[in-house]
Amino acid sequence: MIKFWKEHSTMASVDEMVLDNRGRELTEQELPEILSLLPSLAGKRVLDLGAGIGSIMNIHNQICWLLEKVPRSKVIQGGFSTFQQFLDNRQYTRQGNLHYEKIFGAGYISTGGFSTTKEFVDLLNLKPGQKVLDVGCGMGGGAFYMAKTFGVEVLGLDLSENMVEIAMERAIDEKLPMVHFELADATKRSFEEGSFDVIYSRDTILHIDDKLALFKRFHSWLRPGGQLLISDYCCGEKPWTPSFQEYVQQRGYILYTVKQYGEVIEEAGFCSVRAEDRTARLIQATQTELDRADAIKGELIKEFSEEDYLAIVNRWSDKLQRCDTGDQRWGLFYATKH
Ligand SMILES: C[S@@+](CC[C@H](N)C(=O)[O-])C[C@H]1O[C@@H](n2cnc3c(N)ncnc32)[C@H](O)[C@@H]1O
Numbered sequence: 001m002i003k004f005w006k007e008h009s010t011m012a013s014v015d016e017m018v019l020d021n022r023g024r025e026l027t028e029q030e031l032p033e034i035l036s037l038l039p040s041l042a043g044k045r046v047l048d049l050g051a052g053i054g055s056i057m058n059i060h061n062q063i064c065w066l067l068e069k070v071p072r073s074k075v076i077q078g079g080f081s082t083f084q085q086f087l088d089n090r091q092y093t094r095q096g097n098l099h100y101e102k103i104f105g106a107g108y109i110s111t112g113g114f115s116t117t118k119e120f121v122d123l124l125n126l127k128p129g130q131k132v133l134d135v136g137c138g139m140g141g142g143a144f145y146m147a148k149t150f151g152v153e154v155l156g157l158d159l160s161e162n163m164v165e166i167a168m169e170r171a172i173d174e175k176l177p178m179v180h181f182e183l184a185d186a187t188k189r190s191f192e193e194g195s196f197d198v199i200y201s202r203d204t205i206l207h208i209d210d211k212l213a214l215f216k217r218f219h220s221w222l223r224p225g226g227q228l229l230i231s232d233y234c235c236g237e238k239p240w241t242p243s244f245q246e247y248v249q250q251r252g253y254i255l256y257t258v259k260q261y262g263e264v265i266e267e268a269g270f271c272s273v274r275a276e277d278r279t280a281r282l283i284q285a286t287q288t289e290l291d292r293a294d295a296i297k298g299e300l301i302k303e304f305s306e307e308d309y310l311a312i313v314n315r316w317s318d319k320l321q322r323c324d325t326g327d328q329r330w331g332l333f334y335a336t337k338h
Contacts (some may be wrong), residue, residue, distance in 0.1 A: 133196045
């Protein structure tokens with residue numbers, strides 16, 4: 001589809017694009033790509049709304065929505081009626097994301113930012129043209145890095161509108177046609193079997209309750225020989241300290257020990273599962289991030305406020321404290337599909 005537009009949109013006037021848009025040829029090229037996003041339509045009745053509007057508007061990106069009607073969850077998330085609202089209004093407000101990336105590093109909102117991204121992505125031995133799914137891609141730092149450095153195609157999926165909005169804003173400057181973002185819930189989205197070479201997810205699955213069901217989906221979406229790489233918050237064995245219990249409940253996290261996490265990946269059908277406790281790396285990265293916050297204290301206070309700066313320092317210090325009591329752990333998981 002991108003190839004078609006490149007060939008047929010240069011120097012074209014609006015009249016040409018509207019009146020001579022080679023609709024048949026375009027349809028032949030883009031319809032299969034768009035329909036591949038849907039489960040099989042065989043035997044279904046389909047209503048096609050507003051076809052053709054994109055060709056007369058001056059838009060940077062074509063956007064394709066996949067909507068699925070699902071029953072509304074009866075569980076109210078922290079007072080919000082959808083989990084998406086909970087994410088966007090609690091943990092991942094636009095302003096909060098912009099604060100946190102100052103500490104994690106531009107484009108990242110997870111432990112170690114670019115440094116752990118480089119370290120972990122290196123384990124994948126990515127090859128140009130491979131297809132990567134980044135589950136919970138956030139603002140897209142990892143997706144841009146993988147595409148730029150290894151020439152892979154990346155689909156970044158995230159449920160937070162704030163995150164995807166920032167990622168798409170940055171995509172305009174990055175100019176990487178191999179990177180796409182999609183606002184979607186990883187627990188609901190469906191892909192054809194064998195759609196990806198790699199599924200990559202950083203510090204995201206802590207938000208997801210039914211990890212076994214999710215890992216089974218990942219297993220199906222990977223091609224045989226495909227690789228899974230996940231980093232995630234984990235926990236120590238219970239009993240937890242009261243402050244850790246309160247923290248987990250307030251955030252709505254669902255945490256497993258590193259060992260349990262690895263076992264669930266295995267139960268989902270993966271082989272060669274490696275489940276490594278990387279808490280020491282979390283502590284090191286957190287300390288580096290605290291030092292960074294200290295080094296840019298003036299800038300943070302000027303750009304945000306003294307209160308925001310202190311909130312960051314307290315959050316990062318609390319994280320170190322939680323690691324110290326043994327309640328908070330950090331896991332790195334690697335597995336393949338037969
Ligand atoms: C800590 S952030 C990490 C973002 C990114 N991976 C990074 O390293 O910068 C966790 C992300 O998971 C996303 N997320 C949580 N639940 C999700 C779901 N069910 N489907 C897709 N994304 C989800 C959040 O919106 C958030 O962007």
